[in-house]
Amino acid sequence: MAARQAMPHQDPKERARNFDEVALGYAEEQAIAEASRCLECRNPKCVQGCPVEVDIPGFIAQMKAGNFDGAIATIKLTNSLPAVCGRVCPQEVQCEELCVLAKKGEPVAIGRLERFCADHERKKGVAAPLRTQSTGKRVAVVGAGPASLTAAADLAKEGHAVTMFEALHDTGGVLTYGIPEFRLPKAIVKDEVEYIKQLGVDVKVDYIIGKIKTLDELRNDFDAVFLGTGAGLPKFMGIEGENLNGVYSANEFLTRVNLMKAYRFPDYNTPIKRGKRVIVVGGGNVAMDAARSALRLGAEEVSIVYRRGEDELPARKEEVENAKEEGIVFRLLTNPVRILQGDNMTVKGVECIRMELGEPDESGRRSPVPKAGSEHVIDADIVIIAIGTSPNPMILSGSDGLKVSPRGTIVVDESAKTSIENVCAGGDAVTGAATVISAMGAGKLAAQTISEYLRNN
Amino acid sequence: MSYTILEKKQIAPQVHLMKVLAPDVARAAKAGQFIILRIDETSERIPLTIADFDADEGYVTIIFQEMGKTTKQLAKMTDRDVLLDFVGPLGKPADVRKLGTVILVGGGVGIAPVYPQVKAYRDAGNKVISVIGARNKDLLILEDEMQAASDELHIATDDGSRGHHGFVTDVAKKILDSGEKIARIVVIGPPILMKVAAGMTAPYGVETIVSLNPIMIDGTGMCGGCRVSVGGETKFACVDGPEFDAHKVDFNLLMSRLGLYRPEEAQCQETHQCTCRSGN
Numbered sequence: 170m171a172a173r174q175a176m177p178h179q180d181p182k183e184r185a186r187n188f189d190e191v192a193l194g195y196a197e198e199q200a201i202a203e204a205s206r207c208l209e210c211r212n213p214k215c216v217q218g219c220p221v222e223v224d225i226p227g228f229i230a231q232m233k234a235g236n237f238d239g240a241i242a243t244i245k246l247t248n249s250l251p252a253v254c255g256r257v258c259p260q261e262v263q264c265e266e267l268c269v270l271a272k273k274g275e276p277v278a279i280g281r282l283e284r285f286c287a288d289h290e291r292k293k294g295v296a297a298p299l300r301t302q303s304t305g306k307r308v309a310v311v312g313a314g315p316a317s318l319t320a321a322a323d324l325a326k327e328g329h330a331v332t333m334f335e336a337l338h339d340t341g342g343v344l345t346y347g348i349p350e351f352r353l354p355k356a357i358v359k360d361e362v363e364y365i366k367q368l369g370v371d372v373k374v375d376y377i378i379g380k381i382k383t384l385d386e387l388r389n390d391f392d393a394v395f396l397g398t399g400a401g402l403p404k405f406m407g408i409e410g411e412n413l414n415g416v417y418s419a420n421e422f423l424t425r426v427n428l429m430k431a432y433r434f435p436d437y438n439t440p441i442k443r444g445k446r447v448i449v450v451g452g453g454n455v456a457m458d459a460a461r462s463a464l465r466l467g468a469e470e471v472s473i474v475y476r477r478g479e480d481e482l483p484a485r486k487e488e489v490e491n492a493k494e495e496g497i498v499f500r501l502l503t504n505p506v507r508i509l510q511g512d513n514m515t516v517k518g519v520e521c522i523r524m525e526l527g528e529p530d531e532s533g534r535r536s537p538v539p540k541a542g543s544e545h546v547i548d549a550d551i552v553i554i555a556i557g558t559s560p561n562p563m564i565l566s567g568s569d570g571l572k573v574s575p576r577g578t579i580v581v582d583e584s585a586k587t588s589i590e591n592v593c594a595g596g597d598a599v600t601g602a603a604t605v606i607s608a609m610g611a612g613k614l615a616a617q618t619i620s621e622y623l624r625n626n
Numbered sequence: 627m628s629y630t631i632l633e634k635k636q637i638a639p640q641v642h643l644m645k646v647l648a649p650d651v652a653r654a655a656k657a658g659q660f661i662i663l664r665i666d667e668t669s670e671r672i673p674l675t676i677a678d679f680d681a682d683e684g685y686v687t688i689i690f691q692e693m694g695k696t697t698k699q700l701a702k703m704t705d706r707d708v709l710l711d712f713v714g715p716l717g718k719p720a721d722v723r724k725l726g727t728v729i730l731v732g733g734g735v736g737i738a739p740v741y742p743q744v745k746a747y748r749d750a751g752n753k754v755i756s757v758i759g760a761r762n763k764d765l766l767i768l769e770d771e772m773q774a775a776s777d778e779l780h781i782a783t784d785d786g787s788r789g790h791h792g793f794v795t796d797v798a799k800k801i802l803d804s805g806e807k808i809a810r811i812v813v814i815g816p817p818i819l820m821k822v823a824a825g826m827t828a829p830y831g832v833e834t835i836v837s838l839n840p841i842m843i844d845g846t847g848m849c850g851g852c853r854v855s856v857g858g859e860t861k862f863a864c865v866d867g868p869e870f871d872a873h874k875v876d877f878n879l880l881m882s883r884l885g886l887y888r889p890e891e892a893q894c895q896e897t898h899q900c901t902c903r904s905g906n
Binding site: 336337338346373374375376377380381382400401402403405411412414417418420421424425428429430434435436437438439440442513514561 | 627650651653654664668669670671695696710711712713714715716843844846847848849850851853855860862865879882883885886887890891893894
């Protein structure tokens with residue numbers, strides 16, 4: 170069996186100082202060679218690992234034959250955001266994990282192949298999709314992130330008139346404000362949204378549901394509603410010094426960098442503090458994104474402080490490796506105790522304590538326990554807290570009867586229905602912070618449920 | 627999106643009033659709420675408290691002082707120009723109820739957000755005593771409007787060029803001392819004014835409300851940049867506020883966080899001025 174084709178990358182030293190995309194994508198020969206590794210299993214397991222059920226063997230077979238146009242058409246039958254998914258999906262725990270070759274060590278690089286097809290189409294210029302005959306039904310989609318974009322696309326393909334309401338000035342949700350340019354270029358997000366507009370989706374930005382209109386009003390104006398309002402308020406640790414100048418939530422730090430383009434300050438007017446020594450608290454993809462962004466803004470040292478060990482890091486392995494290559498320092502089994510104050514209410518360091526792994530907790534992960542007497546100080550001028558978010562509270566104002574969990578997530582049944590008739594929900598608003606693709610899967614399911622509801626009502 | 631400026635006028639040195647066509651915002655707006663605007667693609671998003679709104683005409687009035695690059699750029703705009711983004715209404719509306727007699731205090735451009743509250747408190751059946759002030763008489767805004775909307779209007783200027791020679795807090799204190807039963811005081815203005823007012827009213831045990839203006843980006847409960855400490859708890863001004871119990875607010879923290887980007891602000895203005903000059 171031929172080895173898995175390596176992904177060409179920008180040189181780590183160079184890329185650590187720029188915001189250009191890190192992974193450069195396969196060349197055509199590489200793509201065909203990688204596609205040719207697919208064994209075309211009679212009973213392919215990979216598709217079961219895909220939340221949006223892409224016909225993986227189908228598009229790979231077309232790629233083998235050099236039919237990239239056909240391959241992207243196959244992907245787009247079920248996935249409206251292939252250029253995004255090919256870049257940010259955790260394929261190693263989804264389709265690729267179930268690939269028969271994974272058992273022998275190296276699965277087919279399905280994600281990279283998907284990305285190649287999407288980029289191939291973008292280079293040529295994306296053909297306008299055919300519009301479906303109208304059903305005369307109107308659906309409101311709240312939010313413009315991955316869950317909402319997927320739901321909107323699928324609903325539009327069914328012939329429903331879809332209006333999308335976005336609170337920010339730009340679409341894409343976390344794809345725009347959260348994931349950095351070097352991992353997901355914003356031009357790609359724009360193109361994917363453009364495709365969804367061409368399907369007939371009417372996009373309204375600067376429009377806050379819960380403020381301009383309540384959910385109840387929206388239900389009266391539309392035949393059905395999808396809520397994809399995403400994650401909201403950033404969580405903090407509740408330790409001393411968290412409101413000092415120089416302490417950011419990852420949401421704020423990344424929003425400044427990505428949505429407001431603070432890395433191009435002063436050409437773009439939104440400022441950001443460029444730290445010399447930066448500590449990022451947390452071990453997920455958001456923590457990696459924040460750490461690598463801080464490095465690109467010119468930091469001399471950026472550390473990830475995470476209370477569990479390397480095996481427990483929730484971030485994608487690929488992103489952890491990228492971060493290490495770029496020189497991010499991993500201070501594992503370490504937890505902040507308090508943030509130390511310097512002059513003028515600024516940050517001068519973080520007092521941390523070492524941790525040991527004890528018994529497994531309810532999540533099945535071994536819970537970290539502090540080691541008495543191991544307190545130590547790490548110097549820092551910027552601290553970024555990346556320990557998750559709670560759902561956005563805004564939608565809840567003026568929506569009587571929408572059932573939410575004690576932690577504020579919207580409660581849905583297995584078909585994405587909320588407690589209110591004709592309202593479905595999905596994505597981080599339902600699950601709490603999770604992945605782009607799981608949100609897309611939820612958007613897809615909700616679109617099916619809404620279409621079925623509209624057929625019967 | 628784009629939002630047309632229906633009218634723009636200077637109402638005091640470096641203070642401007644702008645009526646912006648934004649029918650959805652105007653229809654939903656209530657006293658105490660704010661908007662966030664962005665002038666163009668490279669601009670910051672800046673929060674401004676709503677100074678007035680007209681649901682029928684579909685416009686929202688904002689009043690702002692030239693401070694940094696964005697507000698200076700905004701000041702140069704004129705009628706029929708367009709803003710790229712104008713989003714709102716954000717934050718919780720002011721908690722306006724019939725309480726009896728209330729004092730509404732506005733300092734500097736803080737008079738602007740007080741004005742719709744004066745109307746709202748009066749509509750709710752309260753006796754409204756307004757106290758407005760500025761550094762000098764030229765900087766005093768909305769005097770006529772406030773006069774018309776209030777049951778009583780008191781004026782103070784730091785230099786004595788109009789009304790009481792001193793601070794609005796002195797005037798408010800006199801009213802409290804007069805023995806008239808005051809149910810609530812609302813104070814909006816520079817953080818230092820709100821801090822002083824909170825200290826002044828505390829011994830009287832009068833409920834005191836302030837409207838906080840920390841640095842914000844999205845204004846929808848996503849970024850956490852606007853966090854303030856109220857009663858020892860971290861709150862987000864955009865979704866938990868902007869109004870809070872003045873006696874519980876940590877004003878020192880608010881002021882220090884407001885000053886965070888001062889060096890960058892200076893750099894941004896410098897670059898802007900350089901660009902302007904080279905363009906001439």
